[in-house]
Amino acid sequence: MLCEVCGRSVKGRPFSVKIEGAVMRVCERCARYGEETKPVASMPKPVVHVNRNRGSMEPKPQSMGFSRKPRPPSIEELEVIENFAEVMRDQRRKYGMTQDEFGKFLFERSSLINKIETGSRVPPFNTVRKFEKKLGIKLLTRREKFDGLTTAPSTNESIRLGDVVRIRKK
Numbered sequence: 625m626l627c628e629v630c631g632r633s634v635k636g637r638p639f640s641v642k643i644e645g646a647v648m649r650v651c652e653r654c655a656r657y658g659e660e661t662k663p664v665a666s667m668p669k670p671v672v673h674v675n676r677n678r679g680s681m682e683p684k685p686q687s688m689g690f691s692r693k694p695r696p697p698s699i700e701e702l703e704v705i706e707n708f709a710e711v712m713r714d715q716r717r718k719y720g721m722t723q724d725e726f727g728k729f730l731f732e733r734s735s736l737i738n739k740i741e742t743g744s745r746v747p748p749f750n751t752v753r754k755f756e757k758k759l760g761i762k763l764l765t766r767r768e769k770f771d772g773l774t775t776a777p778s779t780n781e782s783i784r785l786g787d788v789v790r791i792r793k794k
């Protein structure tokens with residue numbers, strides 16, 4: 625056979641050595657350029673070590689998954705509960721208050737309470753949140769779908785609705 629390094633025919637037994645990570649069958653003279661693979665543990669070559677671990681330097685594929693956290697519901701994904709007007713009226717009756725008293729209790733004008741109970745106005749979410757805390761009940765719910773047909777799509781929208789109602793009453 626021929627030496628894989630110098631190309632000369634190998635006389636006697638060929639040496640199996642590792643040269644820069646690749647195992648080659650070489651002649652006795654070229655054997656000293658590499659590291660013998662078979663015999664007892666010699667010093668491990670740092671070159672081989674680096675080659676084997678190169679893959680770990682690259683970004684791990686599963687690291688992408690960690691950035692996908694469940695988002696907290698944004699204001700756009702919330703809407704007031706379906707029977708908001710009804711629930712607000714029931715709450716007021718539970719407290720045995722007039723609309724005026726209930727308004728003062730919630731730090732809102734009684735006219736807003738009236739509009740809420742008649743269903744002509746849905747207050748902004750931050751106002752509804754205030755009611756939730758004050759009354760200890762849930763008035764906002766997660767929107768099922770985004771078809772734009774649900775009530776009070778945004779805070780601005782509900783203010784505009786209220787303004788329209790106010791203008792019409794003049």
Ligand SMILES: [Zn+2]
Pocket residue numbers: 627628629630631632650651652653654655
């Ligand atoms: Zn050789």
